[in-house]
Amino acid sequence: MLGFTSYYFGRKKAYTIQSTNKRLTALPQFYGYYLAIWCAIPAFIIYSLWAIFEPTIVKLLILSDYANQGYLDDELNLIYEKTKALSRGQFTGEVTSLIQTSSEKYLNLRSIAQSSKVVIVLCIIIASVAYAYKRISSNNRTREPVEKFFNAVLFTASLAAILTTVGIVFSLIFQTIDFFKVIPLFDFVFGTHWYPAKAFVRDSSEALDPTMYSDTFGAVPIFAGTFFIAFIAMCVAIPIGLMSGIYLAEYASYKVRQYAKPLIEILAGIPTVVYGFFAALTVGPFLKDIGTAMGLEVSAESALAAGGVMGIMIIPFISSLSDDVITSVPQSLRDGSYAMGATKSETIKKVIFPAALPGIVGSILLGVSRAIGETMIVVMASGLAANLTLNPLESTSTITAQIVVILIGDQAFGDPKTQAAFALGMSLFIVTLCLNIVALRVVKKYREKYE
């Protein structure tokens, strides 16, 4: 807030300066920007540093009173939390005199901090503006530093993507490492019993006892279920998606293409939770009824329902990507084949399809990666119990469904169950990352070939 006020303040000031200053080496705005940057940035830095360190310092100051009275760390933290709660007027428990006094002290410290912060930030602003002002009157060039500054801002923004990736890795890795400290990697990767509900920690001494978790976190049924459902989905999506992509690219008239393509793409825009509802409410019971009519036992939450609906969701990805890929095959190859007397389907099957194959494979891999990472459909339509089965009529569970099941509601960090979810997330991230990298590379190579 303060930073922004000073920004406008600084710019206004700068405009007045430029009206009196006649010899300028850059546009007047640049002097304004220059001053504003000098005004805002140092103040902003100080302000943020202050905001970060203030709570810690206040805490230290308050707790220093009790530091030598033999409290445990946990108790000290509790005192501090109670103090804060009381100061905000949200305290519900019994108010002891200890907390009462420390709360008064807390409020006192906070108000001192508040006012000194304002004073210091204002001083910094005045100092830096004065410095910049002096630089301006000495008739320096201001455009370069201002542009350099903006360039740095742009660069920082472009780091956001990397920061996100780093953030993902960081959020996953620590919990995962903690998890594997308790559960051996071997048990996780090759164990065949997944039953996280068993890992109910009664007290903290049990939490680190590995024997408690034997046969609890074997992820094989989860991995198998994930790939199985993805496989069912691709069985639906590949033929339909590929054929409709081919038809749209090669056969459809302009009019059909104009309407059919966006209509199919609507399927991609429907939120996955809607698909999940559809699968759970309509497809699941429908399959169950058919199964009962044929004398088969079909679970209402069968892998077939979840996989099938997921396949419908993936159709547009495959169809529009393969449509793109096929359209980018040069017309001269088609002409060459037609001129030999080939029919359209022969041309497609024998010339265009092989030429477009890398791109199509890439689009299918991206589809697989989506199927593996899809969450809501499986959470709502497939089972939550991890069965190791290859029967599409039974219920199975997936990585994503297990993550949601474990993490829905309150979680305690440090509990192996929560950590298991992060370990699952890590494996999901690694698998999809590999698929994506391979797929993107294949598609990119293909594009370069025909450009």
Added chain:
Amino acid sequence: MNKNKEKLLAKRYSSEKRFQFLGKSAIFMALLFLAIFIFKIFSTGYTAFQKTWLIVPVNFDAETMYLDANPSKEDLEEADYFEISLQSMFNLDKNANEKQQNELKKMVSYFFEREIKQELINDPSLLGKTKDVYITASDDLDQVFKGNYPRDLPENQRRVTDYQLKIFDQLVEQGKVESKFNLSFFTYPDSREAELAGIASSFMGSIFSILVCLAIAFPVAVLAAIYLEEFAPKNRFTDFIEVNINNLAAVPSIVFGLLGLGILLAVFQLPRSTPLVGGITLSLMTLPTIIIACRASLKAVPPSIREAALAMGASRMQTTMHHTVPLSMPGTLSGTIIGLAQALGETAPLILIGMVAFVNTIPGSPMDPAASLPVQIYIWAESAERGFVEKVSACIMVLLGFLIVMNLFAQIIRHKFEKKWS
């Protein structure tokens, strides 16, 4: 030889026909799925926009409410409405025994007391008189009236008792049951009772999340795209950034949920279940989409424009900010809207950061706990009560409506403002 050739040709043509047929049926299948889908949602959902009301005569007896003849506004607010509300329900069947009276009470929503109170506050002159008041029917009777309830099940397998059905049918015959537009679906927050549940809280949650997402993702993404497209040197580091962006666009959304949980909640200690955290998480997801769209539209600006500006002596920064970026804005904006539409439909990451909590107040800021529309769909879809099924479909209709509007808007921006470079 010639005969063989004829045969082969016939075969080739039939295979051509088969192939075309396959292609057509694939398209047909895809469109059929879409049609079934939309039909199913609409046919189950449209009834949710109607709500069933019972018209019950209420005797606003001052004595029962402990009011004097000329009560002030405060008195009206504080009066005891429970007794008259209960009495008016019991009056539907004067011979009811205690168990039946209890069933009578359950024929309407537990809001009935409040509805009766509102009636009197709106018109204080009713005091001491009897008036027909519209009272929200219970969700099960609502379903009965809409014809969605399996009445022929044995009594012990349904929640509506035979007695309730009898009274209800009598009311229907007397014309005392009415179906009206369900305004409360849009103005009420979530509730455990299907007849009172509305989308207001989750709707506001969605709006706040999307605004937070827009406020973060749009500036960062545009700046990043400008840097990568206009300023970045071509080296391994920028290649790395690019690979990163493309990968992020394909990372499963639930992983972003884990990021939100592991970093935003656990490390930065941001408040759980709030649209603020939801919005930040969604913005990280939307970032690559917007960057890619913005870069594409920057790329579409022909180099001749840049060269013209540079030749006038403008700096790189000036050229970019004055010419290239404004020209690329339509593409960027439509990409942003599409990215936001995706974020609006996202569920899994929000569940992980706790936006799935039951919230029965309408959030007033991004720092208040809230759900979002897709999460609301999930919550209701998981509830067992029959009344929620139509609510889910109706909520889906609202959500899809928003998505369609956003996508249309993106299309319009693209077609209307985007310059075609020949």
Added chain:
Amino acid sequence: MIKISAKNVDVFYGKKQALFNINLDIEENQVTALIGPSGCGKSTFLRCLNRMNDVIDICKVQGEIVINDFNINDKGCDVVRLREKIGMVFQKPNPFPKTLYENISYGPTIHGMAQSKQEMDEIVETSLKKAALWEEVKDRLHEPGTGLSGGQQQRLCIARAISVQPEVILMDEPCSALDPIATAQIEELIDELKKEHTIIIVTHSMAQAARVSQRTGFFHLGELIEHGSTDKIFKNPDNTKTQDYITGRFG
């Protein structure tokens, strides 16, 4: 003997008319060159002869084109059979992204011309020999066709075209993407091929038309201005426009 005879051919691209009332007879086992400035419709006319214009949605062809007493613009005409008899070589070499062998065997396979692997080998060999490419590539028949040089690629395309023993070969500026040496090789090849095939070649280069063809047609703005023996067109044209074009005054 007349092989192809076009009568009153009009071609439209959407609303725009590209060819106006073309009447042209083409002699068997001769090389006919079609010349004219860019955009005059000579390629469009060539593509009418094997109905390649069908590929373009907005293109409409009217009039009669009779080949072997059969009007190919008839509804009953089977384009697949037509194109088997009339091969085509394009401006830019367009080998399929497959091996050399597969490139040549493509046509015979789809038309079911070889009963055994041996027969197919024979067809591939003779086609490549006829296209004067055999010696250069016989050791790498199973390498991709896209790895050849431009001239070799174009001869590969010619070999591909003759593998199905077409009666007519259409060539759409076959040398425009090639260097002079490769051009000379192709021209030599054309001379050889005319013994067994009727050849129609569209070319930009008047020198090339004079070198390879026996008959020439001159197109201008979608009209066939003049046609006759190459000698006559080049030495003593009837029409002043032809005269101007030949002598390089426009085009």
